[in-house]
Amino acid sequence: MGRLFLAAAGVLALAGVSLFIGVSDVSIASLISGANDGRATMILLLSRIPRTLAIILAGMGLAIAGMIMQMLARNRFVEPSTAGTTESAGLGMLVVLLFFPDIPLIGKMLVASVFALAGTALFLRILREIPLRSVLLVPLVGIMLGGIISSITTFFAYRFELLQSLGNWQSGDFSTVMSGRYELLWIAAGLTVIAWLAADRFTVAGMGEDFTTNLGLNHRNVMTLGLIIVSLVSATVVVTVGSIPFLGLIVPNVVSLMMGDNMRRSIPWIAVFGAGFVLACDIVGRLVRFPYEIPIGTVVGIVGSAIFLYLLLRREARYG
Numbered sequence: 001m002g003r004l005f006l007a008a009a010g011v012l013a014l015a016g017v018s019l020f021i022g023v024s025d026v027s028i029a030s031l032i033s034g035a036n037d038g039r040a041t042m043i044l045l046l047s048r049i050p051r052t053l054a055i056i057l058a059g060m061g062l063a064i065a066g067m068i069m070q071m072l073a074r075n076r077f078v079e080p081s082t083a084g085t086t087e088s089a090g091l092g093m094l095v096v097l098l099f100f101p102d103i104p105l106i107g108k109m110l111v112a113s114v115f116a117l118a119g120t121a122l123f124l125r126i127l128r129e130i131p132l133r134s135v136l137l138v139p140l141v142g143i144m145l146g147g148i149i150s151s152i153t154t155f156f157a158y159r160f161e162l163l164q165s166l167g168n169w170q171s172g173d174f175s176t177v178m179s180g181r182y183e184l185l186w187i188a189a190g191l192t193v194i195a196w197l198a199a200d201r202f203t204v205a206g207m208g209e210d211f212t213t214n215l216g217l218n219h220r221n222v223m224t225l226g227l228i229i230v231s232l233v234s235a236t237v238v239v240t241v242g243s244i245p246f247l248g249l250i251v252p253n254v255v256s257l258m259m260g261d262n263m264r265r266s267i268p269w270i271a272v273f274g275a276g277f278v279l280a281c282d283i284v285g286r287l288v289r290f291p292y293e294i295p296i297g298t299v300v301g302i303v304g305s306a307i308f309l310y311l312l313l314r315r316e317a318r319y320g
Contacts, residue, residue: 007272011056014279018052019044021283023291046179054182055174055282055296056275058237058244061188063274064195064267065233066248068226069120071206071263073127075138076256077312079248080116080234083142086245087149088119089231089238090166094153097162105239109184112235119149120227136312172237172244172297174282184240188233192271195229199264202226244278244297246304251277253311 020026026048030040066079073083080086092115096108103111123142130141157166195202204212205222212219237244251274252266259266278296281303285294 004268004272007269007276011272011276011279014276014283015052015056018055018279018283019048021286022048047177050179050182051174051177052279054177054185054241055278057182057185057189058241059247059274059276059278060192060271061185061233061274062237062244062247063251063270063277064192064248065230067252067263067266067270068195068202068230069248070252071202072223072226073124073138074206074208076253077136077139077249077308078142079246079252080120080230081146081243081245081247082139082249083123084119084145084149085116085123085230085234086238086243087146087153089113089116089235090243091115091119091149091153092235093238094157094162094166097165098156098160105181105184109187109232109235109239112239113231116234116238117227117231119145120230124223124227171295172242172300173295174241175293175295177241182240184236188236191229191233192267194225196264196267198222198225199267203263242295242297245301246308247274247278247300250304250307250311254307 020028022043024040024043026040026043031044062080069078069080069083069085070076089112092112093108095115096103096111100107100111123145126141126145127138153166154163157163201217201222204215204217205219205226209219212222252270255266255269255273259269278300281299282296285296285299288294
């Protein structure tokens with residue numbers, strides 16, 4: 001527990017650094033002096049604090065969603081961006097842009113959630129129907145499914161001249177987050193609490209349907225709860241800041257290497273590591289080309305893909 005508090009303190013330190021990075025002059029001195037009619041305070045309250053909270057909530061939510069997907073699919077290399085979930089949410093956003101462009105943000109999240117749920121269920125259905133001789137085939141199937149869904153989305157977005165609008169949802173970026181535009185992510189925070197309360201059920205469901213039934217649990221209900229949590233978390237993040245790839249894959253795997261497979265014990269660590277990882281990547285993206293900014297989706301994609309390859313090669317070396 002002491003190590004967890006130290007890790008949480010490190011995340012808080014990164015959050016403090018994040019508050020004072022940016023083009024506008026926001027420093028402790030400017031906040032105390034109230035220079036420029038309190039402009040620094042206004043930027044801190046309207047932009048920097050909401051952005052930092054959004055980063056923390058998105059990192060926690062996606063990391064835990066990845067852990068749930070890995071338990072339900074019984075594969076360490078599955079997460080929303082390697083199972084077609086994120087791409088399905090993007091298809092839902094295209095439907096919103098085509099047919100319901102003026103609905104509130106909560107409506108967009110619900111539509112994206114329905115599509116994300118359908119895409120994830122389709123992925124799990126495909127896994128049941130095909131023989132899987134290697135654990136590496138599972139993420140490959142998910143990536144192929146995501147590619148098909150993404151191609152369909154891109155085709156219709158091109159036909160209806162919505163590529164630019166759709167691009168805003170496909171690349172993760174916190175630069176536009178302000179007060180009033182991130183609050184949906186608190187739903188993801190609530191869902192992480194539900195995931196922690198149901199952690200033992202997800203662990204049992206990951207053992208297979210027969211094992212779950214023998215212990216007196218309804219396997220279908222547990223699977224449905226997990227799919228709903230994953231879909232809602234993915235949709236809220238996509239609607240608010242766009243897609244952040246590989247996050248739900250690398251964080252649970254890194255925590256698993258240190259903590260083992262006890263989900264209830266691992267969830268607090270996954271939440272802390274997820275928030276810290278996204279905070280660190282966001283700070284790097286804001287400093288590398290300062291005063292310009294590299295989108296968080298690009299930074300996490302580069303780092304995440306490298307770690308993903310390492311995990312794949314490590315697994316192959318162990319079982320090859």
